[in-house]
Amino acid sequence: MSTDDLLRRLEQLRAHDLPTHGGRTLAYVYDSGLADADELGKHALAMYASTNGLDPTAFPSLLAMEKELVAFARPLFHGTADTVGTVTSGGTESILLAVQTARDAHPVAAPVMIVPTTIHAAFAKAAHYFGVERVAVDVDPVTRRADPVAMAAAMDTYGERVVLVAASAPSYAHGVVDPIEAIAAETSARGLRLHVDACIGGWVLPWAERLGHDVAPWDFRVPGVTSLSADLHKYAYTPKGVSLLLHATPGLRRPQFFASADWPGYTMLNATMQSTKSGGPLAAAWAVVHLIGDDGYLDLVRTTLDGTAALASGIAEQQHVRLVTRPDASLVTLETDGSCDVFTISDEMLARGWFVQPQMSFRDMPASLHLTVSAATAPAVPEFLTALAESVDAAVAAGPVAVDEGLREAAASIDPAALDDDAFDGLLALAGLGSGTGEVGVPTQMAPVNALLDVAPPALREALLIAFLDRLSR
Numbered sequence: 001m002s003t004d005d006l007l008r009r010l011e012q013l014r015a016h017d018l019p020t021h022g023g024r025t026l027a028y029v030y031d032s033g034l035a036d037a038d039e040l041g042k043h044a045l046a047m048y049a050s051t052n053g054l055d056p057t058a059f060p061s062l063l064a065m066e067k068e069l070v071a072f073a074r075p076l077f078h079g080t081a082d083t084v085g086t087v088t089s090g091g092t093e094s095i096l097l098a099v100q101t102a103r104d105a106h107p108v109a110a111p112v113m114i115v116p117t118t119i120h121a122a123f124a125k126a127a128h129y130f131g132v133e134r135v136a137v138d139v140d141p142v143t144r145r146a147d148p149v150a151m152a153a154a155m156d157t158y159g160e161r162v163v164l165v166a167a168s169a170p171s172y173a174h175g176v177v178d179p180i181e182a183i184a185a186e187t188s189a190r191g192l193r194l195h196v197d198a199c200i201g202g203w204v205l206p207w208a209e210r211l212g213h214d215v216a217p218w219d220f221r222v223p224g225v226t227s228l229s230a231d232l233h234k235y236a237y238t239p240k241g242v243s244l245l246l247h248a249t250p251g252l253r254r255p256q257f258f259a260s261a262d263w264p265g266y267t268m269l270n271a272t273m274q275s276t277k278s279g280g281p282l283a284a285a286w287a288v289v290h291l292i293g294d295d296g297y298l299d300l301v302r303t304t305l306d307g308t309a310a311l312a313s314g315i316a317e318q319q320h321v322r323l324v325t326r327p328d329a330s331l332v333t334l335e336t337d338g339s340c341d342v343f344t345i346s347d348e349m350l351a352r353g354w355f356v357q358p359q360m361s362f363r364d365m366p367a368s369l370h371l372t373v374s375a376a377t378a379p380a381v382p383e384f385l386t387a388l389a390e391s392v393d394a395a396v397a398a399g400p401v402a403v404d405e406g407l408r409e410a411a412a413s414i415d416p417a418a419l420d421d422d423a424f425d426g427l428l429a430l431a432g433l434g435s436g437t438g439e440v441g442v443p444t445q446m447a448p449v450n451a452l453l454d455v456a457p458p459a460l461r462e463a464l465l466i467a468f469l470d471r472l473s474r
């Protein structure tokens with residue numbers, strides 16, 4: 001195939017994806033609306049695409065840019081001269097490394113981390129990969145913030161086994177900042193590490209505070225915060241593949257590093273999980289962060305938070321939907337009054353050109369919709385609210401998705417560990433995700449699928465979705 005053919009094919013493939021620009025995709029992507037920043041990011045990405053972060057002595061440019069990004073972040077998060085940082089490939093890698101580092105700093109037979117239930121699923125992944133038991137403590141049912149008293153009790157229950165405590169600033173699911181000061185008082189008193197997951201809020205909260213918003217202390221100003229993560233590929237509006245993991249001191253970070261001289265090749269020496277890694281995302285982040293700069297982020301955060309406030313008050317005025325909590329940053333979560341369901345609203349929104357992200361019910365929390373507001377969404381808030389009102393009307397007219405009572409009961413009693421491949425094929429077909437013969441597809445109407453998954457206990461939901469992905473990617 002020719003270059004032209006291939007480029008055309010790439011464009012055709014992209015046409016079926018969610019739009020990354022325009023502010024109408026309220027999860028997954030972040031749009032500053034700044035064309036020059038986007039262009040510069042792409043240029044830097046291409047320029048450094050073939051460099052290799054495997055060995056900082058071979059590509060000193062990458063080490064220099066990494067240090068400059070950390071130097072930019074350090075005062076934002078009130079770090080000290082001791083604060084050190086690493087550029088990783090994303091929030092998940094930052095969190096995986098924070099957990100691995102904590103585990104290896106405190107070798108115990110059965111390590112435990114104490115987290116609120118609202119902590120990002122990346123901590124569950126870290127628990128799974130690194131053999132650290134994840135103890136999830138219920139949050140306050142109204143504010144949805146972590147409960148420091150209950151977390152302290154869990155710290156005492158697990159005692160010497162606890163290697164890490166973590167909390168969010170803010171949480172992805174509900175957009176609220178956990179009481180970091182109160183949690184840090186408990187971890188400091190016990191000599192425990194505390195990681196603050198500011199993956200999504202790290203590039204918003206420092207400017208929010210400067211703009212006069214009420215931001216409870218959450219960063220290295222709080223004694224006892226030992227590490228924090230902040231994604232640049234979210235609100236720093238850089239191309240995908242960049243997050244920062246900061247530790248309060250080099251000593252706290254040391255177990256993150258890995259070396260192996262136990263083979264006949266080069267001595268492997270890594271700060272991150274990847275070995276060979278493109279310098280492209282790092283160079284793009286370095287360039288975009290310095291182009292937008294402190295003043296630029298101040299403007300973007302002002303626009304974003306004004307848009308968030310308009311969105312939240314617009315939702316509060318609508319019938320049949322309500323805010324789950326008052327947003328602490330740029331994330332809005334809404335639920336319904338029961339006359340319709342969020343899954344239908346999300347399908348209706350998609351038909352109107354807006355992507356909003358369904359969140360399934362969890363313990364006592366009903367299913368909800370997650371909205372990440374980026375700067376480019378702000379000017380479109382009135383249009384969003386119109387589309388939402390229409391979508392809610394359509395969802396009320398359709399009524400809540402009815403899940404067959406027999407299926408609901410079956411879902412509650414199935415043990416996913418006891419299912420074989422044929423059983424999964426049958427269940428995927430029941431859920432509307434497959435034909436029953438191992439063929440699967442992405443349905444156009446997600447509401448019936450989501451409603452059915454929503455009544456399944458989390459373990460069954462996980463098993464079904466893994467079976468789905470397995471077949472989707474064969």
Ligand SMILES: *Cc1c(COP(=O)(O)O)cnc(C)c1O
Pocket residue numbers: 090091092093095120122168170171172197198199200231243
């Ligand atoms: C996005 C996010 C993560 C995970 O980051 P990825 O970049 O998707 O790997 C972790 N925690 C929070 C709070 C997030 O918003």
